[in-house]
Amino acid sequence: MLDLINDLLWGKVLITLLLAVGIGFTLASRFVQFRHFGRMFRILGAGHAFKRDKHGHLSSFQALLLSVAGRVGGGNIAGVAVAITLGGPGAIFWMWVVGLMGMATSYLECTLAQAYKTAQPDGTYRGGPAYYIVHGLGQRWHWLAALYSVLLLVTFGFGFTALQSYAVATSFNDAFGVPVVYSGIGMALVVGLIVFGGIKRIARVTEVLVPVMALGYILIALVVLGLNFARIPEAILLIVNSAFGLEQAVGGGIGAAIMMGVKRGLFSNExxxxxxxxxxxxxxxPHPANQGIVQAFSVFIDTLIICSATALIILLSGAYDPAAGVDIGGVALTQTALADHVGEWGRSFVSVALLLFGFSTILYNYYLGENSLNFFSEGNVTLFNAFRVAIIGLCTWGALTDLGTVFAFADVTMGLLAVANLVGLIMLFKPGLRIMRDYDEQLRAGIPHPVFDAARFSDLNIDPAAWDIEPEDRQRLEQERAASLATN
Structure with a gap:
């Protein structure tokens, strides 16, 4: 039954909705993910000015790293290998296409999340789909926001936390012989120390962990590319030709390539x-569109950079024969491919990378669960502490348990989660475009860092307290605006 529901959700409903939103907003926004690609880097530079400020806010850069911690995970290592095994090299091309369209979807949902966020007493914010559904669509849609929050808690807060613990513990056991019980207990202790510190401590940990794990994985990929520099054009040509049926695409031809590329791309970049x-x-x-642009870059990092790194490691290795296919899949294929390039230590490297990716994802999953609880009981410290204890228990339990049924159930709840969010996004297309145009108009007027005036959007039911920019930051932004206008 779970398999049938998954096939319906992921094979038909979700692919149609996700591509419709991605392509639809790409066209309606005049390809916002490409128009503002250069601004991604300028915004991150400006975000550093707010980093760990005295008011306790998280910077744009910290939020980016926290989201990358969740996006970058097993899908980048094992998922890419599965796509190539079942869909052939052409699946990677369609994964790229989905990633580029997904950048627009991420821009829309993250811009809306910023616009409809609510201020908290401790100086932080809360927001997300449940918040933009209930505030953007009105109380009559409260049931959809509540349903989304429950699905978020069940899928990420509970299900995927246990699954990540299982993946990390078993991978470490395979690579180094460490008993899964020790890995589970060790992970539970470290996770407990972090999550009891709240979102600010999680952000500080991911600020260190994510660059180390992502850059380390990209570095080893660059080593592989350097060792096989002359064959890179051949690998890229194989990907493109296979995508359009011009080469044999192992696993069922062009249809399989498209299906696996779309599914793995969507699963990986979220x-x-x-x-x-x-x-x-x-x-x-200073403006919701800032974070929309930055989060679009997060999808680019996940799909266009890290997934591509895994694909090239596999396709340039002796472990993959495009004519015969492969007898192994998942993380084992990635491990075998890297070992073929750099020696047996490559297997251990993949296991360590999976450990870091999985650990950072557990922290990310915890915050998603906490945010869903906050929607029902805002600022309830007792409830949060109970959830933190549950997360610690899940880390240990997940490492010791066969989670096949849990994984299938989580796939279903994640599919329903996406449907609830996509319905909300479709109905909030107009507010998303309106906020984007406000940002674009300020840029055209010569304002280097547009500022969001919540009073101009009072009809959207936005929390004005969440847009009360600190006096020193407002003064600095106004000085930059005046200087730019004078120059122009």
Whole structure:
């Protein structure tokens, strides 16, 4: 039954909705993910000015790293290998296409999450799909927001936390012989120390962990590319030709390539699932579109950079024969491919990378669960502490348990989660475009860092307290605006 529901959700309903939103908003926004690609880097530079400020806000850069911690995970290592095994090299091309369209979806959902965020007494913010559904669509849609929050808690807060613990513990056991019980207990202790510190401590940990794990994985990929520099054009040509049936695509031809590329791309970058907006909403930025642009870059990092790195490691190795296919899949294929390039230590490297990716994802999953609880009982410390204890228990239990049924159930709840979010996004297309145009108009007027005036959007039911920019930051932004206008 779970398999049938998954096939319906992921094979038909979700692919149609996700592509419709991604392509639809790409066209309606005049390709916003490409128009503002250069601004992604300028915004991150400006975000550093707010980093760990005295008011306790999280910067745009910290929120980016927290979302990357969730997006970048097993899908980047094992998922890419599965796509190539079942869909052939052409699946990677369609994964790229989905990633580029998903950047627009992520822009929309994260801009809305910022616009509809609510201010908290401790100086942080809360937001996400549940918040933009109930505030953007009105109380009559409260049931959809509540349903989304329950699904978020069950899927990420509970299900995927246990699954990540299982993946990390078993991978470490395979690579180094560490008993899963020790890995589970060790992970539970470390996670407990972090999550009891709240979102600010999680952000500080991911600020260190995510660059180390992502840059380390990209670095080893660059080493592989350097060792096989002359064959890179051949690998890219194989990907493109296979995508259009010009080469044999192992696993069922062009249809399989498209299906696996779309499914693995969507699963990896999470654009449209509504998970990243929960994190995007916590950032302190002058305009909602800032975080929309930055989170679009998060999808680019996940799919266009890290997934591509895994694909090239596999396709340039002796472990993959495009004519015969492969007898192994998942993380084992990635491990075998890297070992073929750099020696047996490559297997251990993949296991360590999976450990870091999985650990950071557990922290991310915890925050998503906490945010869903906050929607029902705002600021309830007792409830949060009970959830933190549950997360610690799940880390240990997940490492010791066969989670096949849990995984299938979580796939169903994640599919329903995405449907709830995508319905909300479709109905909030107009507010999303309106906020984007406000940002674009200020840029055209010569304002280097547009500022969001909540009073101009009072009809959207936005919390004005969440847009009360600190006096020193407002003064600095106004000085930059005056200087730019004078120059122009």
């Amino acid at each position: 654009a449209g699932l509504g998970s990243a907006p929960n994190v995007a909403a916590v950032a302190y930025v």
